[in-house]
Amino acid sequence: MNSRPKPIRVLQLGLGPIGVSSAELVLHRDDLELVGAVDCDPEKAGRTVGELIGSTSCSVPIVADLAAALDESRPDVVLQTTGSRLPQVADQLKCCIRGGASVVSTCEELLYPWYRHADLAEELDTLARARGIRMLGTGVNPGFVMDLIPVMVSASCKRIESVYVEREVDASTRRGPLQQKIGAGMEASRFRELAAEGKIGHVGSCESASLILHGLGWRADSLTETIEPVIADRAIQTDFVRVEAGRVAGIHQVAVATRGDAEIVRLDLKMYVGAKEPYDRVRLAGDPAIDLSFKGGVAGESATIANLINAVPRLIALPPGIRTVLDLPAAADGRV
């Protein structure tokens, strides 16, 4: 049944830790072909992807100019791993649209861009439809554990009253940029200043909650988010940072949606260095109730890259425009 189609041509945009691993996984997949790589870092542009990942077998050059790379390599899909905020990456997205390439992105706000950037989302969606390409934001979170999974398992519920997701992540095992993003090693007062300015914390909690609301066809009266520091109870040394006892170990971030007096969605995320028993737990109150746990949690970077790459063959069969992970089928026909 699975006749082997031509590989999907892929360009990797962004070669930070996630982008490099993404390019590596593309090279291991029979159904994908790495045809281009773009990074604006002058240390990287001019080298080959093979040099970056320590493999001689890949001679795809890294270039700095996205438009030229698109023109040169004619990818079907761009894997974008460059920024968390939609306005940061919008010019790149427009460039991809002009180049006729669909985009699968780790941009957290692209998971559900209508939440924070309705006008920009509308503009991008219209451009994408006109050009016949698709755009999707995904990853392990947002994109899987705290949004897709609860909606997906709601298929087994006749009735749902509320959704409650807890995720506890040991940031010690994660990449350096993530440890910075959660304020590991910082003083609590500084953390709170940055949190108040929206400069620290996980991006995507409200997008995840919005996606759940959308997926369940729910309307909320309010959607709010809080960010608090998790304080280290002992000194912790990671590969990237040393956290003294009493300093910030990471974040505790909670998004809550209400309707009337009822809390209908609660997404409770702790990411900190030194978490001893990471886990993910998804509970739906309803008929039947669902209580689902991932032992040890769904591992961060690998799972983000997997979600990114596994979305590619499933996305390209969908109608053009901005799509969400809720639109994806569980498997692409003929997926390898």
Add this chain to the structure above:
Amino acid sequence: MNSRPKPIRVLQLGLGPIGVSSAELVLHRDDLELVGAVDCDPEKAGRTVGELIGSTSCSVPIVADLAAALDESRPDVVLQTTGSRLPQVADQLKCCIRGGASVVSTCEELLYPWYRHADLAEELDTLARARGIRMLGTGVNPGFVMDLIPVMVSASCKRIESVYVEREVDASTRRGPLQQKIGAGMEASRFRELAAEGKIGHVGSCESASLILHGLGWRADSLTETIEPVIADRAIQTDFVRVEAGRVAGIHQVAVATRGDAEIVRLDLKMYVGAKEPYDRVRLAGDPAIDLSFKGGVAGESATIANLINAVPRLIALPPGIRTVLDLPAAADGRV
């Protein structure tokens, strides 16, 4: 964003315990409208659905003739809850196709009809495509726990070596027909005779395994199934049957797919009266490994009915033909 479209017109075909609950749930949904009901049982035909479910508000008549009911009520979708084996229900499916109605069915073999009935599946698929309608087999198992969930969570894996699913169900809480199907109360020798003749046990284990193989793009060298009795270690009384100690409490059914020397899929199902700690567990060996448990398991009948009904708005947007649960998006746009 969710403008309310016209409700989807639904006909309930089969009014056993599952069918009655299915019709009830349809009546509770704003996005669905019950327009017809069919059952061949002369005790039921001639009454109304409302009489059967103990509600005066539904006057939809139950009729015995499917073709006439289709012609009369012009449903968009037929909910079929009549049989486990594809050849048993094929005439009904053809009748639905002729009537221009898509079908969502609890027929276990329709989950992946190509496994046991390649020719019949081909015939039905061709007819369905020609008439522009869709057919889907679903339920909690097969259709969710032991097949869709492992494929769906594989989105978070860069690489998968094997899939192992365990499901333990307390059949005491399930409907009478299910307790019969698993041989509760029988002598072990009689159970083994019936198992050897294929007349007892859960239908769908090999279909679930085939669906996983399809979803992961895997080829197997072998796919085999074993059925053993679970013997009661004490007397158990349910609403439907009394099981003496030493008699059959239920089934232990295992489907295994191998490639070379490696076991790549193992689906281990125990359904018996008196199971003390029901659960579902899905493990994927790979990078990252996934170890996922549903505490208490995903409750049987309610979850089957939910999967059936929740599939309706998601199915009708798909291309015509026989579809599988792997083709369904996690949510339909505008789903209520």
